[in-house]
Amino acid sequence: MELFSTSCRVRVGTFVFLSFLMSSVQAASVSDLLITEVMVNPNAVSDTNGEWFELFNPTSEAIDLNGLTLKDLGSNTHTITTTSTLFINPDQYFIFARNGDSSTNGGFVADYVYGSGFQLTNSGDEIIFTDSSNELLRLEYGTNFDAIGRSSELTSLPVIELNYDLTLASLTYGLGDIGTPGSAGSFIPNVSAVPLPATIWFFISGVILLFRQQLKSGKKVLSQQQI
Numbered sequence: 001m002e003l004f005s006t007s008c009r010v011r012v013g014t015f016v017f018l019s020f021l022m023s024s025v026q027a028a029s030v031s032d033l034l035i036t037e038v039m040v041n042p043n044a045v046s047d048t049n050g051e052w053f054e055l056f057n058p059t060s061e062a063i064d065l066n067g068l069t070l071k072d073l074g075s076n077t078h079t080i081t082t083t084s085t086l087f088i089n090p091d092q093y094f095i096f097a098r099n100g101d102s103s104t105n106g107g108f109v110a111d112y113v114y115g116s117g118f119q120l121t122n123s124g125d126e127i128i129f130t131d132s133s134n135e136l137l138r139l140e141y142g143t144n145f146d147a148i149g150r151s152s153e154l155t156s157l158p159v160i161e162l163n164y165d166l167t168l169a170s171l172t173y174g175l176g177d178i179g180t181p182g183s184a185g186s187f188i189p190n191v192s193a194v195p196l197p198a199t200i201w202f203f204i205s206g207v208i209l210l211f212r213q214q215l216k217s218g219k220k221v222l223s224q225q226q227i
């Protein structure tokens, strides 16, 4: 009887532990976001008014951007500060803009305005998100992004400069610049649950194996006692 109780305790404890582990490691993070489009050199309006970039959330969970720092490898820096959370929802495109006034920014709707403290240099620059201690997301681009009045969009993964192309010329917005701020372009990323890292699967497999071995040894002792 005591042996059965011990086995039950091991089983319940293992279940609770695995449930906790699954719920804690599946949380989506800013690192899962994609920088899907960048407008470094608007033509309809000035760079000061019309620069923007777009994020996309390909996970199944909302991700909070409030409190993060947006920066480059130079002196540009901006801390994202809102009164509460700043969620980017699953399957949502989200626009970061230098100017949020759609009557002067070229004609798009911004989700967050970072202002003049962060600029997208035409010849090359970086878009980097960090929290208080870690870098979470980065795109470095060069002169390939410098097309007058035309954004560059992510066309395949991962998020590196080589995987961006100029947006199709037929896709215009607002006053006529080429881009798809706030919506899909020619590439539509899949939305899926955040996969568990391989190391976590390996660890969980080890716990399950240990649990099975404990059950086997318990049955063995029980059968010996019955003999």
Ligand SMILES: [Ca+2]
Residues within 6 Å of the ligand: 040, 041, 042, 047, 051, 119, 120, 121, 122
């Ligand atoms: Ca620029």
Ligand SMILES: [Ca+2]
Residues within 6 Å of the ligand: 072, 074, 076, 118, 119, 120, 121, 125, 126
């Ligand atoms: Ca910059």
Ligand SMILES: [Ca+2]
Residues within 6 Å of the ligand: 036, 037, 054, 093, 179, 180, 181, 182, 183, 184, 185
């Ligand atoms: Ca877009």
